[in-house]
Amino acid sequence: MDPFTMDPFIELDGVEKVFDVRRKTGFLKRERHRVRAVDSISFTVARGEMVGYIGPNGAGKSTTIKMLTGILTPSGGRLRVAGIDPSRERKRLAHRMGVVFGQRTTLWWDLPLIDSYKLMHRMYRIPDARYRENLDRMVELLDLGELLAVPVRQLSLGQRMRGDIAAALLHDPEVLYLDEPTIGLDVISKTKVRDFLRQLNAERATTVLLTTHDLQDIEQLCSRVMVIDHGRLVYDGALAGLHEAGESERTLVVDLERELPPIEAPPPARVVRVEGPRQWLAFPASASAAGLVARIAAEYPLVDLSVREPDIEAVIAKMYAERADRAVS
Amino acid sequence: MGSGRLYLAVAVGGFRRYASYRAATAAGVFTNTVFGLILVYTYLALWEEKPGLGGYDQAQAVTYVWLGQCLYATLAIQGGGAEKDLMERIRTGEIAVDLYRPVDLQVWWLAGDVGRALFQMLGRGVVPFVFGWLFFPMALPTEVTVWAAFAVTLLLATVVSFAIRYLAALSVFWLMDGMGVGQVLMITGVFFSGMVLPLNAFPGVYGDVVRVLPWAAQIQMPADVLMGEAEPLGAFAFQAAWAVALLALGRLVQSAATRRVVVQGG
Numbered sequence A: 001m002d003p004f005t006m007d008p009f010i011e012l013d014g015v016e017k018v019f020d021v022r023r024k025t026g027f028l029k030r031e032r033h034r035v036r037a038v039d040s041i042s043f044t045v046a047r048g049e050m051v052g053y054i055g056p057n058g059a060g061k062s063t064t065i066k067m068l069t070g071i072l073t074p075s076g077g078r079l080r081v082a083g084i085d086p087s088r089e090r091k092r093l094a095h096r097m098g099v100v101f102g103q104r105t106t107l108w109w110d111l112p113l114i115d116s117y118k119l120m121h122r123m124y125r126i127p128d129a130r131y132r133e134n135l136d137r138m139v140e141l142l143d144l145g146e147l148l149a150v151p152v153r154q155l156s157l158g159q160r161m162r163g164d165i166a167a168a169l170l171h172d173p174e175v176l177y178l179d180e181p182t183i184g185l186d187v188i189s190k191t192k193v194r195d196f197l198r199q200l201n202a203e204r205a206t207t208v209l210l211t212t213h214d215l216q217d218i219e220q221l222c223s224r225v226m227v228i229d230h231g232r233l234v235y236d237g238a239l240a241g242l243h244e245a246g247e248s249e250r251t252l253v254v255d256l257e258r259e260l261p262p263i264e265a266p267p268p269a270r271v272v273r274v275e276g277p278r279q280w281l282a283f284p285a286s287a288s289a290a291g292l293v294a295r296i297a298a299e300y301p302l303v304d305l306s307v308r309e310p311d312i313e314a315v316i317a318k319m320y321a322e323r324a325d326r327a328v329s
Numbered sequence B: 001m002g003s004g005r006l007y008l009a010v011a012v013g014g015f016r017r018y019a020s021y022r023a024a025t026a027a028g029v030f031t032n033t034v035f036g037l038i039l040v041y042t043y044l045a046l047w048e049e050k051p052g053l054g055g056y057d058q059a060q061a062v063t064y065v066w067l068g069q070c071l072y073a074t075l076a077i078q079g080g081g082a083e084k085d086l087m088e089r090i091r092t093g094e095i096a097v098d099l100y101r102p103v104d105l106q107v108w109w110l111a112g113d114v115g116r117a118l119f120q121m122l123g124r125g126v127v128p129f130v131f132g133w134l135f136f137p138m139a140l141p142t143e144v145t146v147w148a149a150f151a152v153t154l155l156l157a158t159v160v161s162f163a164i165r166y167l168a169a170l171s172v173f174w175l176m177d178g179m180g181v182g183q184v185l186m187i188t189g190v191f192f193s194g195m196v197l198p199l200n201a202f203p204g205v206y207g208d209v210v211r212v213l214p215w216a217a218q219i220q221m222p223a224d225v226l227m228g229e230a231e232p233l234g235a236f237a238f239q240a241a242w243a244v245a246l247l248a249l250g251r252l253v254q255s256a257a258t259r260r261v262v263v264q265g266g
Helices: A061-069 A090-094 A113-123 A128-141 A157-169 A187-204 A215-221 A239-246 A290-299 A312-328 B002-019 B022-049 B058-074 B082-092 B095-099 B105-135 B144-170 B179-192 B204-210 B220-226 B232-260
Strands: A008-026 A029-046 A050-054 A076-081 A097-101 A175-179 A207-211 A224-229 A232-237 A249-256 A270-275 A278-284 A302-308
Touching: A008 A061, A008 A207, A029 A061, A029 A076, A029 A207, A029 A224, A029 A232, A050 A061, A050 A215, A061 A076, A061 A090, A061 A097, A061 A175, A061 A207, A097 A157, A097 B095, A113 A128, A113 A157, A113 B002, A128 A157, A157 A187, A187 A207, A187 A215, A207 A215, A224 A239, A232 A239, A249 A290, A290 A302, B002 B022, B002 B105, B022 B058, B022 B105, B058 B105, B058 B144, B058 B220, B082 B095, B082 B105, B082 B144, B082 B179, B095 B105, B105 B144, B105 B232, B144 B179, B144 B220, B144 B232, B220 B232
Parallel strands: A050 A207, A050 A224, A097 A175, A175 A207
Antiparallel strands: A008 A029, A008 A076, A224 A232, A249 A278, A249 A302, A270 A278
């Protein structure tokens, strides 16, 4: 148990969400079946914690966030945020939370950015002085000064994302849900967003729950990561532990002079794919690539090579597969 | 009071949003003027053959045409107001963003649509109407009280129009797509609002039915109040009754939609 569980801000206890899906199987014929999007999940997040919430597409991440924000009602289990049942008191909780969906925007598309902020001012009934102070701070930290008068539809993706993050924080929420906040952003924008989030968490102790496909988001921001797959929590702990638990692998891509039979690599490295003169080798993420590269260079007509880091989807997929194996044996 | 300022801000935003599309507005003014001309000459030919059709004389028929062109975009007779944005937001799942705000969804969209309607009337509706007034004999009142009553019917017409379109938009929660509903809205809107012919001119049982449908609150009522063909209080009551009934139904459907329907998209 970690020490944070002493002051739980978000509490989930056996939370489930079951959807009835009707599928057309023929003319006028429909088949009903139940989908467990979230299957008995329990965790707590302490006030001021910054937690990564990851998993492959369709794992149940967004469903969890929708339940936390009160948009969806859980089918079972107990869920509390700041002691409030979100789906019953959605509007009351709305004043205390901020949400940023990377692929959606809360901003007024056709109007200058500042108009959306004025609207937030009214919507959350932020006291005037507080609003001014927060806006000035956001403008400075997120570099929005030049953008305030620009219609949102003319902003770049990175600019819009920064604008959205500011909009979600003007009312000093106690908890911030971020769904893919860096998706599609360039390196500079990503860095800006991450720096800002780190500072926000340090200065205001804002609780942050972050879903992402970008391993670097987690590495740079979160001390704790939760992995969900097929609606179940499969990992909850430090990021370092995730790589071990997932026995993740890196990939070495080599281009040879010509088409050759698969390279005979020293185990545990092995060829996983061959396409013409190009071959893919998998080897443990913890091992150095140097030895392997030297050996291939010595024995094969090497033209070019590159190393690919394990992507989070692969880590999780592997982890899940192993979990399933263990359950069988 | 605090929320009053919020919805006022939303209405102002709705107004400014549409104001930001100047070329579309200019094109709309042109279109409504041309359509007005076509309809005026058609009506004049018709009224020549059938004088007093629907209880209107020729000047009233002409007035009806230009008022219809003025209110066409204002009341989003063919759709294209708040409901279009709302359908798209439901379809894409973008509606989730609206749902986690501490606001009333229906009042929020109504406020935005009223702002839109006000812009469409001033920016797009007034010019064709003035054009008609300059070049054709029209039956317009001189009393300020009649114009005031007309203004009230316009506001109520806007609310009824919104309420119909809001209900239609909510259906996308179940249908997952707004294309079909949009087309139904367009056809019913054009026909039952009296864009083709005044509802007064429809004969028999058919006419009796269309004149009590909610669409009758949109162009027919304001036109009849403006031209002294209907008692203002009766018109207000008719419009208000439909507004209340449809908004209430909208709230009912809205709570069902948000409670049990999946918000689309990841």
